[in-house]
Amino acid sequence: METIKDLQDFIINGYKHYIPHISIDSAIFGYHDHQLKILLSSYKALDGYCLPGGYIKRSETLDEAARRIVAERTGLRDLYLQQYKTFGDPDRIKWDEFDFKKFMEKIGVKAVKDSWLMDQTISVGYYALTDFSMVTPKADLMSDFCDWFNIDEIPPLLFDHDQMVKDSLHTLRVQLYYYPIAAKLLPEKFTLTEIHTVYETLLDKKLDIRNFSKKLVFLGLIKKLNEKRNIGPHRAPFLYKFDIRMYNKALETGVTLT
Amino acid sequence: METIKDLQDFIINGYKHYIPHISIDSAIFGYHDHQLKILLSSYKALDGYCLPGGYIKRSETLDEAARRIVAERTGLRDLYLQQYKTFGDPDRIKWDEFDFKKFMEKIGVKAVKDSWLMDQTISVGYYALTDFSMVTPKADLMSDFCDWFNIDEIPPLLFDHDQMVKDSLHTLRVQLYYYPIAAKLLPEKFTLTEIHTVYETLLDKKLDIRNFSKKLVFLGLIKKLNEKRNIGPHRAPFLYKFDIRMYNKALETGVTLT
Numbered sequence: 001m002e003t004i005k006d007l008q009d010f011i012i013n014g015y016k017h018y019i020p021h022i023s024i025d026s027a028i029f030g031y032h033d034h035q036l037k038i039l040l041s042s043y044k045a046l047d048g049y050c051l052p053g054g055y056i057k058r059s060e061t062l063d064e065a066a067r068r069i070v071a072e073r074t075g076l077r078d079l080y081l082q083q084y085k086t087f088g089d090p091d092r093i094k095w096d097e098f099d100f101k102k103f104m105e106k107i108g109v110k111a112v113k114d115s116w117l118m119d120q121t122i123s124v125g126y127y128a129l130t131d132f133s134m135v136t137p138k139a140d141l142m143s144d145f146c147d148w149f150n151i152d153e154i155p156p157l158l159f160d161h162d163q164m165v166k167d168s169l170h171t172l173r174v175q176l177y178y179y180p181i182a183a184k185l186l187p188e189k190f191t192l193t194e195i196h197t198v199y200e201t202l203l204d205k206k207l208d209i210r211n212f213s214k215k216l217v218f219l220g221l222i223k224k225l226n227e228k229r230n231i232g233p234h235r236a237p238f239l240y241k242f243d244i245r246m247y248n249k250a251l252e253t254g255v256t257l258t
Numbered sequence: 259m260e261t262i263k264d265l266q267d268f269i270i271n272g273y274k275h276y277i278p279h280i281s282i283d284s285a286i287f288g289y290h291d292h293q294l295k296i297l298l299s300s301y302k303a304l305d306g307y308c309l310p311g312g313y314i315k316r317s318e319t320l321d322e323a324a325r326r327i328v329a330e331r332t333g334l335r336d337l338y339l340q341q342y343k344t345f346g347d348p349d350r351i352k353w354d355e356f357d358f359k360k361f362m363e364k365i366g367v368k369a370v371k372d373s374w375l376m377d378q379t380i381s382v383g384y385y386a387l388t389d390f391s392m393v394t395p396k397a398d399l400m401s402d403f404c405d406w407f408n409i410d411e412i413p414p415l416l417f418d419h420d421q422m423v424k425d426s427l428h429t430l431r432v433q434l435y436y437y438p439i440a441a442k443l444l445p446e447k448f449t450l451t452e453i454h455t456v457y458e459t460l461l462d463k464k465l466d467i468r469n470f471s472k473k474l475v476f477l478g479l480i481k482k483l484n485e486k487r488n489i490g491p492h493r494a495p496f497l498y499k500f501d502i503r504m505y506n507k508a509l510e511t512g513v514t515l516t
Contacts, residue, residue, distance in 0.1 A: 021279045022346075022380055058378055062346040086344045086382050088280075088320035120316055122280050122382075124344050174436065 007141050008109040015116035018055040023123045024066050025053040025087075025161065027168035028074060029202075030132025030148055031185050036201050037132050038154060038165065039073060041139060041146035045099070045106035050158040051165070052146065053123065066126040073138055073146055079130040080181055084171040088122040092160040107142055123160075127168040129181055151204070173203055177219060180242040189239040191229060195222065213240075220246040265399050266367040273374035276313040281381045282324050283311040283345075283419065285426035286332060288390025288406055289443050292459050295390050296412060296423065297331060299397060299404035303357070303364035308416040309423070310404065311381065324384040331396055331404055337388040338439055342429040346380040350418040365400055381418075385426040387439055409462070431461055435477060438500040447497040449487060453480065471498075478504040 001007050010018075028039040028051075040049040054069040056062060062083060071077045100118055104111045132148050139146040149155075151169075156162060175181055182198045192213045200207050216222045223243045228236040259265050268276075286297040286309075298307040312327040314320060320341060329335045358376055362369045390406050397404040407413075409427075414420060433439055440456045450471045458465050474480045481501045486494040 019279050019346075019378055019380065021277050056346065056380075059348055061348065062344060062380070065346075083343060085341060086320060088277075088314065088323075088382070090317055090319065120277055122277065122314075122320070124346070124380075178432070 001141055004108050004141065007107060011104070011109060011115045011117060012112055014055065018057055020116045021119060021121055023053050023055055023121050024062070024069055025051045025123045025125055025164055026066060026070050026073075026081075027051055027125065027127040027165055028070060029127065029129045029151075029169075029172065030135060031129065031198065031201060032131050032133045034197060034201050035132075036151040036204070037148040038151055039135075039137055039146065040149050040154070040157070041073070041137075041143045043103070043142055043158075044144050045103040046158060048158045049145075049149075049155055050161045052143075056124075062124055066124075070126070070128050072140065074128075074130065074135045075138065076130055076135060079128050080184055081126060081128045082171075082175075082179075083124060083126050085125045085167050086122060087125055087160055087164060089160060090120065092123070093121060123164075125164050125168060127172055129172065129184070131185055176202060177215070178221065180221065180244060183242045183244075189225060189227070189229075189241050191231075191237045191239060193237065195240065259399055262366050262399065265365060269362070269367060269373050269375060270370055272313065276315055278374045279377060279379055281311050281313055281379050282320070282327055283309045283381045283383055283422055284324060284328050284331075284339075285309055285383065285385040285423055286328060287385065287387045287409075287427075287430065287460075288393060289387065289456065289459060290389050290391045292455060293390075294409040294459050294462070295406040296409055297393075297395055297404065298407050298412070298415070299331070299395075299401045301361070301400055301416075302402045303361040304416060306416045307403075307407075307413055308419045310401075314382075320382055324382075328384070328386050330398065332386075332388065332393045333396065334388055334393060337386050338442055339384060339386045340429075340433075340437075341382060341384050343383045343425050344380060345383055345418055345422060347418060348378065350381070351379060381422075383422050383426060385430055387430065387442070389443055434460060435473070436479065438479065438502060441500045441502075447483060447485065447487075447499050449489075449495045449497060451495065453498065 001010055030037040030039065039052060041052050042049050052069065052073045056065040066081060066083070067077060070079065070081060095118065100115065101111055137146040137148065154165060157165065172181065176199065182195065182202065185198050186194055192209060196207065196209050196212060199212065217224065220243055222240045225239045225241060227239045229239055230236045259268055288295040288297065297310060299310050300307050310327065310331045314323040324339060324341070325335060328337065328339060353376065358373065359369055395404040395406065412423060415423065430439065434457065440453065440460065443456050444452055450467060454465065454467050454470060457470065475482065478501055480498045483497045483499060485497045487497055488494045
């Protein structure tokens with residue numbers, strides 16, 4: 001949506017092009033140099049922050065819709081993106097506290113009495129992971145802010161988005177052990193120290209580097225190469241890479257650990 | 259819905275009590291004595307089988323709706339039940355191939371021209387696991403059949419339900435290694451042979467019993483008790499139990515393997 005006219009039409013007629021009652025909300029995590037952040041935005045006329053979200057076009061798959069929504073905010077299409085959970089508690093959005101008239105006024109559209117947007121909505125949760133130094137966050141016509149927050153400095157969020165952050169981070173952290181999620185944050189061949197730093201940051205905990213690497217190899221996620229990198233006098237650690245073949249096999253057969 | 263009158267009202271006015279455009283479909287897996295089965299039903303006037311499904315009441319959470327839908331078919335409320343993925347491909351239901359008029363005729367309601375049911379629908383996928391010997395499957399007013407099928411004898415299913423079976427089984431099999439999913443299929447204290455049989459059947463593959471048990475203990479899923487069971491002369495294997503404390507901790511902190 002490029003103009004206020006588009007937005008007005010969306011509020012009135014959007015249900016013809018988008019599926020009503022269902023949205024997508026994305027927890028977009030950003031890593032760079034020992035730091036983990038999350039992208040938050042705020043809607044005009046609403047106090048507080050929330051995850052970036054949007055609706056699903058009737059012609060799109062869920063993954064396509066999520067990728068479009070994430071690209072609209074980050075400019076990136078090629079990041080790790082995964083559906084993790086759908087949220088449908090009846091009270092997840094408190095409509096009686098939401099002043100839709102004021103909202104329309106603030107975003108500059110003519111007030112309409114009923115909108116398809118003002119009804120019970122279930123939200124499909126996606127999470128994404130990227131290098132935040134590659135991203136210039138973008139607000140849109142309905143929001144007046146969109147930027148990175150440190151993961152340990154997230155303010156209380158609107159709607160059920162605190163729960164979404166909790167669940168998406170949980171999923172990311174569990175899946176780190178059986179999907180090559182961190183692959184895009186590392187060079188193709190990396191040292192144990194490099195992957196150890198990424199994992200410690202994403203998991204927000206200290207990991208014994210020997211145990212940690214043993215586990216990742218044991219689980220078949222990474223493999224040791226017969227190749228070293230010279231990083232200084234007497235310092236030439238072995239290189240590792242993600243074992244994508246093992247990963248694809250696991251996806252195919254549904255078994256990761258046997 | 260108990261009567262044809264309820265069903266007629268559901269087709270016309272159901273959107274007032276249920277959320278339109280969203281359904282739940284459940285892959286209900288049943289285990290017993292080396293056998294893995296899945297519950298399939300068939301709609302009146304539709305050729306073929308599908309997973310049992312239903313709609314979400316506006317007052318229900320998704321989990322409550324799934325539990326109600328599964329209970330309607332199995333009579334059981336207390337089984338392992340988990341949301342695994344939401345399905346929303348635009349062509350997942352081929353409406354132009356679906357004769358709604360014939361369907362209404364077959365189920366015995368008066369034909370209506372438009373129903374809220376006849377529009378693009380996204381489906382939240384749940385899977386359940388139970389002991390099939392405890393279940394007497396029940397059809398409902400819209401279906402004329404509901405029964406267990408061996409997992410390796412599933413016919414091609416309607417809609418996108420082949421994909422749902424594939425994805426739910428994949429999730430079940432991956433999650434077997436970090437959730438105590440099999441707990442309800444075993445006595446509280448069990449031998450390695452007993453859990454080995456359940457895992458081999460659910461995973462449909464041979465597992466080296468020593469490696470297998472080492473992994474489950476390593477992952478913190480089960481723990482060895484200082485207790486044996488006498489099962490014959492000179493045969494008294496150690497007993498194990500699921501480590502629910504470890505499991506709850508993992509759920510809380512989001513980390514399973516450190």
